[in-house]
Amino acid sequence: MLFKMKKDILTGEITDKLVFQNRRKIIKAVTATAMASFIPASMSAQIKKYAEIPLGPYSASLQVTDIEYVKNYTNYYEFTTNKNDSTILSKALKTSPWSVTVEGEAEKTGVFNLEDILKTNPLEQRIYRFRCVEAWSMVVPWIGFPLANMLKQFKPTSKAKYVEFTTIYNPNVMPGQRGTALEWPYLEGLRMDEAMHPLSLMATGMYDDELANQNGAPLRLVVPWKYGFKSIKAIVKIRFSETMPATAWNKAGPNEYGFYANVNPEVPHPRWSQSRERILGASIFTPKRNTEKFNGYGAQVASLYSAMDLKKYF
Numbered sequence: 001m002l003f004k005m006k007k008d009i010l011t012g013e014i015t016d017k018l019v020f021q022n023r024r025k026i027i028k029a030v031t032a033t034a035m036a037s038f039i040p041a042s043m044s045a046q047i048k049k050y051a052e053i054p055l056g057p058y059s060a061s062l063q064v065t066d067i068e069y070v071k072n073y074t075n076y077y078e079f080t081t082n083k084n085d086s087t088i089l090s091k092a093l094k095t096s097p098w099s100v101t102v103e104g105e106a107e108k109t110g111v112f113n114l115e116d117i118l119k120t121n122p123l124e125q126r127i128y129r130f131r132c133v134e135a136w137s138m139v140v141p142w143i144g145f146p147l148a149n150m151l152k153q154f155k156p157t158s159k160a161k162y163v164e165f166t167t168i169y170n171p172n173v174m175p176g177q178r179g180t181a182l183e184w185p186y187l188e189g190l191r192m193d194e195a196m197h198p199l200s201l202m203a204t205g206m207y208d209d210e211l212a213n214q215n216g217a218p219l220r221l222v223v224p225w226k227y228g229f230k231s232i233k234a235i236v237k238i239r240f241s242e243t244m245p246a247t248a249w250n251k252a253g254p255n256e257y258g259f260y261a262n263v264n265p266e267v268p269h270p271r272w273s274q275s276r277e278r279i280l281g282a283s284i285f286t287p288k289r290n291t292e293k294f295n296g297y298g299a300q301v302a303s304l305y306s307a308m309d310l311k312k313y314f
């Protein structure tokens with residue numbers, strides 16, 4: 001997992017939130033100029049659309065990871081298990097038009113165009129910590145909408161206890177799906193109360209732009225108190241179910257990747273400790289960070305698990 005760092009970020013500095021916000025201001029200014037100059041109207045409209053998205057209520061005041069790391073150090077096994085190569089390989093995936101099939105225990109099922117979903121789900125920005133099960137972490141300014149808002153629109157029935165998400169299956173453009181790294185298509189799931197929690201986000205963008213293909217365009221899940229593998233990319237199907245979904249990583253390694261996958265420094269992965277994390281983009285001299293239970297979102301989500309033994313339901 002060698003990562004070819006860009007020269008300008010060799011120092012391993014992390015972008016300060018202030019710098020990121022100043023960049024937003026600059027983008028807005030550039031957009032205003034672009035309106036009256038030679039940048040095509042469609043392009044300036046897109047820049048404007050993303051740069052003006054309001055900061056949502058759950059954003060924390062944190063240092064944002066340099067975008068170059070977030071875009072070029074990715075996990076996307078449908079393309080490759082190499083974290084650097086999915087940037088190029090995933091360009092082959094056509095993400096527009098895009099539709100999402102809704103099935104199972106809901107009143108409103110069927111096939112929905114992403115464009116229509118977006119018309120009724122206003123976007124906001126959320127700056128979230130993100131912790132991978134591999135013990136590295138980052139801070140990402142996502143753009144998206146609360147998962148709960150969209151799920152409510154499908155009117156789940158009282159039988160809906162879980163919600164299952166599936167990634168597109170297309171081995172012609174996703175070479176990893178011709179192999180057996182995981183059982184395809186990639187499938188993830190949440191308990192209904194987790195899915196309806198206001199922190200759960202459906203992301204369509206990040207860093208004032210649309211999601212890059214390698215980061216899960218055009219629609220991915222972000223659940224900040226869980227390990228990153230729950231944050232499934234390129235979602236084409238949502239199914240409400242009465243029973244717990246059999247998820248891709250849980251099937252691949254039931255003793256290593258639980259269904260809940262809540263970030264928990266007290267429960268080691270069988271092959272490594274989860275007590276500390278490497279900060280993506282930080283210099284080799286930066287000490288590892290102590291991992292926080294629920295990735296630091298305990299005040300918001302711990303009550304969802306008050307009756308559970310988190311060592312058993314890991």
Ligand code: MTE
Pocket residue numbers: 070073074075076077078132133167186214215216227228229230231232233234
């Ligand atoms: N979703 C799909 N469809 N395929 C994947 O391989 N990898 C997961 C998750 N979502 C993955 C996925 C893992 S292991 C992590 S840590 C995060 O995506 C990484 O997100 P990022 O690549 O945008 O950093």
